[in-house]
Every structure is written in structure tokens, then in C-alpha cells.
Amino acid sequence: MDIGSYLSGYVDGEGCFCVSINKSYRHKFGWEIRPSFSVSQNSDRAEVIEIIKQHFACGTIRPDRSDKTLKYEVRSVVELVEKVIPHFEENPLLSGKQRDFELFAQICRMMQQGEQRTKEGIKRILELAFEMNPSGSRKYTKEEIKI
Amino acid sequence: MDIGSYLSGYVDGEGCFCVSINKSYRHKFGWEIRPSFSVSQNSDRAEVIEIIKQHFACGTIRPDRSDKTLKYEVRSVVELVEKVIPHFEENPLLSGKQRDFELFAQICRMMQQGEQRTKEGIKRILELAFEMNPSGSRKYTKEEIKI
Numbered sequence: 001m002d003i004g005s006y007l008s009g010y011v012d013g014e015g016c017f018c019v020s021i022n023k024s025y026r027h028k029f030g031w032e033i034r035p036s037f038s039v040s041q042n043s044d045r046a047e048v049i050e051i052i053k054q055h056f057a058c059g060t061i062r063p064d065r066s067d068k069t070l071k072y073e074v075r076s077v078v079e080l081v082e083k084v085i086p087h088f089e090e091n092p093l094l095s096g097k098q099r100d101f102e103l104f105a106q107i108c109r110m111m112q113q114g115e116q117r118t119k120e121g122i123k124r125i126l127e128l129a130f131e132m133n134p135s136g137s138r139k140y141t142k143e144e145i146k147i
Numbered sequence: 148m149d150i151g152s153y154l155s156g157y158v159d160g161e162g163c164f165c166v167s168i169n170k171s172y173r174h175k176f177g178w179e180i181r182p183s184f185s186v187s188q189n190s191d192r193a194e195v196i197e198i199i200k201q202h203f204a205c206g207t208i209r210p211d212r213s214d215k216t217l218k219y220e221v222r223s224v225v226e227l228v229e230k231v232i233p234h235f236e237e238n239p240l241l242s243g244k245q246r247d248f249e250l251f252a253q254i255c256r257m258m259q260q261g262e263q264r265t266k267e268g269i270k271r272i273l274e275l276a277f278e279m280n281p282s283g284s285r286k287y288t289k290e291e292i293k294i
Contacts, residue, residue, distance in 0.1 A: 001238055002149035009156025012195060045243040048159060091148055096192035 007055055008091035010048055015039045017097070017104035019129040021140060029122050029147045033129065035108050037084050038073040046070050058083050080108045103132045123147055154202055155238035157195055162186045164244070164251035166276040168287060176269050176294045180276065182255050184231050185220040193217050205230050227255045250279045270294055 016038050024032035041049045043063070049072045053059055059074035074084055085105045092098055107128050115121030130142050163185050171179035188196045190210070196219045200206055206221035221231055232252045239245055254275050262268030277289050 001155075002152040005149040005152035006156035006159075006238075006241065008148075009153035009158075010160045011156075012153075013157045013160035048242045051241055091153075094153065094198055095195045 003051075003055065004087065004091045007052060008088060008093060010052070011039060011088075012093045012095050012097055014041065015097075017100050017132070019104065019107055019132060021126065021129060021138070021145065023140075028117055029119070031122070031126075031145060031147070033107075033111065033116055033122070033125055034075065035077065035080060035104060035111065036073055036075045037080060037104075038071055040064055040069045040071045042068055043070045056083050056087065077108055077111050081112045085109075100132045103128050119147060150198075150202065151234065151238045154199060155235060155240060157199070158186060158235075159240045159242050159244055161188065162244075164247050164279070166251065166254055166279060168273065168276060168285070168292065170287075175264055176266070178269070178273075178292060178294070180254075180258065180263055180269070180272055181222065182224065182227060182251060182258065183220055183222045184227060184251075185218055187211060187216045187218045189215055190217045203230050203234065224255055224258050228259045232256075247279045250275050266294060 017035075018038070019033060019035045022032045022034070023030065026032070037059075039049060039052055046061075049061055049070055052072055053061055056074065056079075058076065058079040059072055061070055061072050063069070064071040074080055085108060088101050089105070093101055107125050110116070110121060110125055110128075116125055126142075126145060126147070130138075164182075165185070166180060166182045169179045169181070170177065173179070184206075186196060186199055193208075196208055196217055199219055200208055203221065203226075205223065205226040206219055208217055208219050210216070211218040221227055232255060235248050236252070240248055254272050257263070257268060257272055257275075263272055273289075273292060273294070277285075
């Protein structure tokens with residue numbers, strides 16, 4: 001039994017690599033870019049969520065909006081780059097979610113270098129973010145986000 | 148990358164070991180017991196379902212009732228016992244679903260021996276089936292099934 005491969009399989013089904021984009025007056029160009037890695041699970045079988053948290057040695061577990069699920073989440077860019085991303089580079093996903101992961105990894109590394117604080121950098125990051133999860137819904141369209 | 152561990156992780160999230168019980172005049176005691184192993188997936192990322200089918204070298208993939216999902220399913224008791232169950236004995240699930248799997252394996256092996264055709268056997272199989280997926284819904288209650 002190889003726990004790394006197991007967790008990649010689990011995450012391929014149940015996990016999410018997301019980059020949310022929100023208006024923010026505190027941020028240089030008026031937009032906050034927030035990458036997160038999360039896994040949700042019914043609380044009646046929370047074992048795997050606990051194993052994932054231990055394995056990555058970071059992140060938090062909290063009840064999701066609905067009462068019946070628990071959500072494991074890592075938002076820290078440093079922890080994403082140093083603890084989460086290397087795992088999925090060693091144990092790649094087999095579904096189309098791998099493409100999202102690769103974009104996600106690129107965005108997180110750019111953010112760790114502070115590239116979101118340059119006009120060119122934030123534009124590139126937004127472009128990559130809009131290539132992710134194409135079937136998902138976004139709060140703002142590409143056209144609404146002016147830098 | 149260990150594909151066996153990966154698939155167990157995926158199935159721990161997305162798979163189902165089920166034993167359905169239906170009225171049937173064709174069966175000796177008036178009830179049909181049908182074990183199945185299934186994994187559902189949005190059809191926009193069907194890669195893992197295909198890998199699972201290849202790995203187990205049995206089962207079928209078909210669109211589920213809703214148009215947007217594909218379902219991989221194995222219903223043959225012989226294939227469950229010879230191809231599916233050994234995999235999960237070598238690569239156990241880490242969540243509470245492992246308990247369902249163990250009951251499922253016991254039921255499938257009893258059925259391969261034809262135990263559902265004796266009164267004592269079918270009663271024991273039904274008892275085990277009612278211990279499975281306790282949070283799920285059942286068409287018939289234990290009391291409705293008279294043998």
C-alpha cells in the first residue's frame with residue numbers, strides 16, 4: 001500500500017485545486033487572487049480527511065457551509081508550494097484534473113515570487129486562472145477584471 | 148506511482164459497494180439479491196473510469212440516468228469474487244467504507260457458493276446486507292423481507 005498514490009487517487013475524485021478572484025481594495029490592482037487546495041467529505045466518514053491533513057502536515061479541517069460535510073483546506077501559498085504541490089508532482093493525477101493542477105502549481109509559484117504585485121505578473125496569473133476548471137462557474141468574467 | 152493504491156484511493160471517494168434486494172418471482176425465496184461494485188464520474192473527465200475498467204479487466208461503462216455521468220459497474224458475482232475483491236484486499240480502503248467492503252466480500256463469496264439458495268444462507272446474506280451502508284436508503288425494510 002502506497003499512501004502517496006492512494007491520496008492522489010482520493011484527491012482525483014474528491015479534491016479541488018481552485019484559484020478564486022475577488023474584488024479587494026486592500027490589494028494593489030483592486031483584485032485578490034487566492035489559491036486553495038481542498039477536499040470535502042461527509043462527516044460520518046471523516047477518516048481520510050484526517051489522514052490527508054497529517055500527510056500534508058498543514059491546512060485546516062472545518063465544517064463546510066452545510067452541516068453534513070467537513071472541508072480540508074490549504075490556503076497558505078508557502079505551504080501549497082512547499083508541501084502540497086510536490087506531492088502531486090511525485091504522484092500525478094490520472095484524470096483531466098491534472099491539467100488544473102499544473103496551472104495551479106504555476107500560479108502558486110508565481111505568487112510565491114510576488115509576481116501578482118507587478119502589472120504584467122498579475123495579468124499572466126489571471127490568464128492562467130481562467131484556463132482552470134473551464135466547466136466551473138466564476139464570480140467575475142475575464143472582461144470584468146480590469147488591471 | 149502505484150496504480151493499485153491510486154485506484155483504491157479513488158474508489159474510497161467515488162466508488163460504491165452495494166447489495167440491492169428486490170422482489171422477484173423468478174428466485175427461490177421471492178427475493179433477488181444483487182451485489183454490484185460501481186464508480187460514477189462526470190463524462191467530461193472519464194479518464195479514470197476507463198483506467199479502472201482496464202485495471203479490473205471486467206465490468207461495463209454506461210451513461211447513468213442523468214446524462215452528465217458515466218457509471219462503471221461490475222455485477223457478475225464471479226468477476227466480483229475473482230477480479231474486484233482481491234484488489235481491495237491487497238489495497239484496503241482507509242475510510243469507513245472498508246467495513247462495507249468487508250461485508251460485501253463476504254456476501255459475494257457466499258453467493259458464489261450458492262448459499263442464497265438455502266433458507267439459512269439467504270437469511271445470513273440478508274443480515275449482512277442490512278449491516279452495509281447504514282446511512283443509505285433501502286427500498287424494503289428488514290421486516291418487509293420475509294423468507
